[in-house]
Amino acid sequence: MSYLATPSTAPVTLSTLNKLKAKGEKFSCLTCYDASFAHAMNQAGIETILVGDSLGMVVQGHDSTLPVTVADMAYHTANIARANRTALILCDLPFLSYSTLSDAINSSRAVMQAGANVIKIEGGRELADTVKALAQAGVPTCVHLGLTPQLVNVFGGYKVQGKTDEAATKLLEDVQILQQAGAAMFLLECVPATLAKAVTESVAVPVIGIGAGVDTDGQVLVMHDMLGVYTRKPAKFVKNFMTDSTNTTGDITGAFAAYHQAVKNQTFPTDEHTF
Ligand code: KIV
Numbered sequence: 001m002s003y004l005a006t007p008s009t010a011p012v013t014l015s016t017l018n019k020l021k022a023k024g025e026k027f028s029c030l031t032c033y034d035a036s037f038a039h040a041m042n043q044a045g046i047e048t049i050l051v052g053d054s055l056g057m058v059v060q061g062h063d064s065t066l067p068v069t070v071a072d073m074a075y076h077t078a079n080i081a082r083a084n085r086t087a088l089i090l091c092d093l094p095f096l097s098y099s100t101l102s103d104a105i106n107s108s109r110a111v112m113q114a115g116a117n118v119i120k121i122e123g124g125r126e127l128a129d130t131v132k133a134l135a136q137a138g139v140p141t142c143v144h145l146g147l148t149p150q151l152v153n154v155f156g157g158y159k160v161q162g163k164t165d166e167a168a169t170k171l172l173e174d175v176q177i178l179q180q181a182g183a184a185m186f187l188l189e190c191v192p193a194t195l196a197k198a199v200t201e202s203v204a205v206p207v208i209g210i211g212a213g214v215d216t217d218g219q220v221l222v223m224h225d226m227l228g229v230y231t232r233k234p235a236k237f238v239k240n241f242m243t244d245s246t247n248t249t250g251d252i253t254g255a256f257a258a259y260h261q262a263v264k265n266q267t268f269p270t271d272e273h274t275f
Contacts (some may be wrong), residue, residue: 030222048218051078103129144186146188161189199214206218212274227240239262
């Protein structure tokens with residue numbers, strides 16, 4: 001099997017995503033952990049691939065993302081980068097791998113040299129100095145806010161965030177501070193749709209959502225979830241595209257293409273998947 005297919009579309013860059021946001025056109029993102037699935041995602045037109053530290057749960061079988069290492073992230077990113085021709089590759093920096101500026105630079109170096117285009121870190125305004133230092137070093141960041149799985153022990157579980165007026169105001173302030181610091185993108189997980197809409201409209205950079213309603217600029221799902229490969233009860237925001245009637249070929253590439261189309265025409269997520 002060869003992955004050296006000629007790309008049918010130009011590679012997606014941050015500038016592509018900014019243009020899509022300006023036009024009001026939605027973009028798709030899926031988590032991915034290996035070359036074969038990256039190839040299928042390219043075939044289906046998925047615009048952005050997230051090498052998520054969710055690999056700790058869906059690939060390695062841990063109960064949380066906390067055991068994942070920078071070496072794990074670099075390994076999976078390199079496998080994807082060898083096959084990927086068209087998608088922008090986002091890569092998570094794992095738990096406690098960006099607590100100091102020097103850790104953030106070293107961890108970013110490892111995953112970007114493996115093929116990541118953008119690094120993703122979890123937190124709020126406390127990351128402003130990190131985002132600034134990375135931007136100055138030539139590392140674009142996507143900041144993940146709302147339900148940040150690396151803080152599962154602080155939250156006491158995986159719970160919807162930003163439900164009170166106070167929490168919503170803080171999140172809106174956080175994104176302004178982080179945008180000012182140089183964040184290239186945001187990802188919102190498990191927040192009320194009204195808050196996600198307000199955040200998306202308040203920043204100039206693209207915002208990806210998961211469990212955040214239909215109004216964010218892009219959508220992401222964990223690949224295993226949207227293929228119906230569950231080891232635990234799927235979250236409310238998950239839809240199985242493998243068995244969906246819009247998957248016209250009935251195979252995995254068909255599921256990716258059905259998801260991509262549903263994101264583009266805003267038929268996913270619906271109220272059923274939204275908080
Ligand atoms: O690690 C991951 O897969 C993620 C998604 C849940 C957005 O961060």
